[in-house]
Amino acid sequence: MAPAKKRNVSSGKTTKQSGKKAKIDLDSTVERITESKKHANDVFDILELLQSENEKDVVSAVNACCKLFCTLLERKEMFRGKLPEEDEALSGGYSAEEKYQMFMRHRYNSCVEILLEHLSHELHAVKESALCCLIKFATGEGQYPLEDLDWSEHYSFPRELVLAVVERLLSKTTDTSLLISRFQEFLEMEDLRYYVMSSIRENMGQVMDKSKGAVLPVYQNNAFTLMSNISMPSQESELTNFMVNQEAKHEDWKAAKLNEHKRVFERMWLGFLKHKLPSSMYKKVLVILHDSILPHMSKPTLMIDFLTAAYEVGGAISLLALNGLFVLIHQHNLDYPDFYKKLYNLLEPSVFHVKYRARFFHLANIFLSSSHLPVYLVAAFAKRLARLALTAPPTALLIVLPFIYNLIRRHPSCRVLIHKPSTEDDPLEDPYLMDEEDPVHCCALESSLWEIKTLQKHYHPDVAKAAMLINKPLPDQEDDISEVLEITTHEIMERDLKQVKRVPLEFETATQLLKGGGDVLGQHFCLV
Numbered sequence: 069m070a071p072a073k074k075r076n077v078s079s080g081k082t083t084k085q086s087g088k089k090a091k092i093d094l095d096s097t098v099e100r101i102t103e104s105k106k107h108a109n110d111v112f113d114i115l116e117l118l119q120s121e122n123e124k125d126v127v128s129a130v131n132a133c134c135k136l137f138c139t140l141l142e143r144k145e146m147f148r149g150k151l152p153e154e155d156e157a158l159s160g161g162y163s164a165e166e167k168y169q170m171f172m173r174h175r176y177n178s179c180v181e182i183l184l185e186h187l188s189h190e191l192h193a194v195k196e197s198a199l200c201c202l203i204k205f206a207t208g209e210g211q212y213p214l215e216d217l218d219w220s221e222h223y224s225f226p227r228e229l230v231l232a233v234v235e236r237l238l239s240k241t242t243d244t245s246l247l248i249s250r251f252q253e254f255l256e257m258e259d260l261r262y263y264v265m266s267s268i269r270e271n272m273g274q275v276m277d278k279s280k281g282a283v284l285p286v287y288q289n290n291a292f293t294l295m296s297n298i299s300m301p302s303q304e305s306e307l308t309n310f311m312v313n314q315e316a317k318h319e320d321w322k323a324a325k326l327n328e329h330k331r332v333f334e335r336m337w338l339g340f341l342k343h344k345l346p347s348s349m350y351k352k353v354l355v356i357l358h359d360s361i362l363p364h365m366s367k368p369t370l371m372i373d374f375l376t377a378a379y380e381v382g383g384a385i386s387l388l389a390l391n392g393l394f395v396l397i398h399q400h401n402l403d404y405p406d407f408y409k410k411l412y413n414l415l416e417p418s419v420f421h422v423k424y425r426a427r428f429f430h431l432a433n434i435f436l437s438s439s440h441l442p443v444y445l446v447a448a449f450a451k452r453l454a455r456l457a458l459t460a461p462p463t464a465l466l467i468v469l470p471f472i473y474n475l476i477r478r479h480p481s482c483r484v485l486i487h488k489p490s491t492e493d494d495p496l497e498d499p500y501l502m503d504e505e506d507p508v509h510c511c512a513l514e515s516s517l518w519e520i521k522t523l524q525k526h527y528h529p530d531v532a533k534a535a536m537l538i539n540k541p542l543p544d545q546e547d548d549i550s551e552v553l554e555i556t557t558h559e560i561m562e563r564d565l566k567q568v569k570r571v572p573l574e575f576e577t578a579t580q581l582l583k584g585g586g587d588v589l590g591q592h593f594c595l596v
Contacts, residue, residue, distance in 0.1 A: 094132040102139050105168055111136070111175045118182050126186070127197045133179050134201040140172055141208035147173040148214050173214070180205065180229070187236035187247065195247050202233055203254050210312030225312050225323065227263055234267040237294055240275070240287040248290070252297040257311040259323040261298060262332060268295060269336040276343045285346045292349060295340065296356060300333055300364040301326060327366070334365040341374045347385075350378050351424075354388030358395045368400050379410060384424045387414055391431050408445055411435060412507045415452045420464035426553040429467050433549060436475060443481040448507035450475045450482060451500050454519040462528040463555050469520065469534040470547035477546055485517045486538060530560075 097114060100107040114136065118129040140146050147169040157170040183205075186198035209226035237244050237251060255261045272291060275284070301307055304326040314321050322328040341353065353361075357375075362368045371392065378389035390411055396402035411432065419428055436449060450472050457468045476482045500515035523535035 094128055098132050098136045098139075101136060108168060108171060111172070115175065115178060115182070118179065123191050123193055126189075126191075126194050130183065130186070130194075130197040130201050133183070134204055137176050137179060138204055138208050140176070141205075141212045141214075144212055145169060145172060146176055146214060151177070180232075184232055184236055187233070187244075188239065188242060192246060196250050199233070199247060199251060202229065203260075206230060206233075206260075207311050224314065225259055225263060227267075230260065230263045231267040231270065234264055234294075235271055238268070238271055238275070238287060238290050240284060243286060244290050245293045248293050248297060251294075255298055257309050258301070258307045258329075259321075260311045262323040262329055264294075265298065265329075265332045265336045269332070269339045272336075272339050281344060283344055283346055288340075288343075288345060288349060291340060292352060295336060296352075296360065298333070300329065302363075330364055330366045334367065334370070337361055337365070338370060341371075347381070350381060350385045351388060354378060354385065354392060357388075357392045362392065362395055369396060369402055372396065372402065372404075383418070384422045384428075386410070387419075387422075387424060387428050387431070390414070390435075394431070394435055408435070408441075409506060412445075412448060412452065413505055415449070415456060417456060417459060420456070420460045425464070425467075429471060429549065430553055433471065433474070437478070439478055441479070443479060444513055445507050446475050446479045447482050447485060447512040448510050450485060450517065451510070451512040451515055452502070454517045455500070455502055457523060458519050461557065462526075462531050462560060463557055465523065465526070465528075465531045466534065466552045466555060467549055469523070469531070469537075470549050470552070472517070472520070473537065473542055474546045474549070477542055477544065484513065485515070528560075 094114060094117070097107075097110050101110050114129055114132050117125050118133060120126050120129065137146075145168070147166070151173050152170060154170070154174055157167055162170070180202070183198040183202050186194050187202075189195050189198070206226045206229050209229060210224055213224045213226075215228075237248055255264060268291065275287060307324055307326060307329075310324070314324075345353070357371070362371065365371070375389045375392045375396070379386045379393070381389075390407070393402070393404055393407060397404050397407060414428075419425065422428070432449075436446065453468050453472055457465055460468060476486065498515050498518070499511045501510045504510040517538065520535050520538050524532055524539075526532045526535065
């Protein structure tokens, strides 16, 4: 039986059924459609409800669409291949069965379009249900393809549908981070993750090229949120969870190979980072770069341009960029001769007040841990930190002093900074050049750590006590600075207050406001 002509499901009419009533009607409607082709036109009722303004009605309609079209996909009752226009299908020389399949395929396409629009719906419940339904459709299309397939590369994976979903997630105007967090659980499927990464790269190339280098904060933030939620496998044996099984051709499929995952992962991130980013985005990327990005790239050294550009931004961003550079130097043999010079120039008063202070000293401790560093370089770092310590807050000093002591322990030749012999001919001025950017020429070895002697008179007893340690030979065991990296002023105050003993402030305890022992007010005022 040929279906009737399509009804208008985009008129914006709102159903007045309750959510509960709509669900009961929808269940029976889906059952009628799947049991008999003569009820095919009832699908319009579901699609109309799918555009309702009532949240419960829409969610119920989404569930009904999901059940209906997944059943039709499984039964292979929708037209496969290049779909003719509806007018052509009705007038052409097609059989009743073919016309039915074309009709249902058109309704399925309409449903997919509405669900994709619902990914931008103002109600999160609608967005989430639409997303889950689209993923189920993608799974169904993968098992029972609707299009003629390119078996040479993508096989039966519904790449176009995934690309359309990714396009909606990467909105240019709306923050989609909440919906992306729901989408994250689907990224555990290896093939879906592979094609999502490919879709991100493709979409990003189109959008950013149109922007002609302009920053798109909302779009780029959505892209970063989606990309940073991708967890890459470390071994090919971990590639076991697939949304679509390609059967005999599975072993030859690109999505089943770890090297191909790394390749598309690398191209995705390089495509994102080659464009100008919002200033806050640099920090977000650099914080995860060494742990979540570099280990999964085929050629991590391709990140050198981004890291070099990030360093030029200055401040905390420079510090985080040096972390990535250090990984490339030590793990991938990158030649970067100015690394320690750049690290040295990051030591300025603001380093004690930035958000990433703890991270800075943790990384600097790693950077300076090698016993093969030249003495002049280690001495320059120790001296510069000591000079900065003169104006640093107590929380920073409790990190800096043990840090300097550890440098001296690792490099005994630097003890000359402590045990500098004095003569009558010693200059009255410190030969150390604080403004010199090159640690080679700062004359640190000709100076001494007199700044630490000065800190022995510090107002905070913990700082003074730490500075006193330099008066005695330092033990060989290094101090564990990790215990003080996160210490805050509030924590120091709380600790100090707990150490204060309760002492009496008056000889006679006051019993009333402004009235102590001996009736002080009565002695000076006549109260009528």
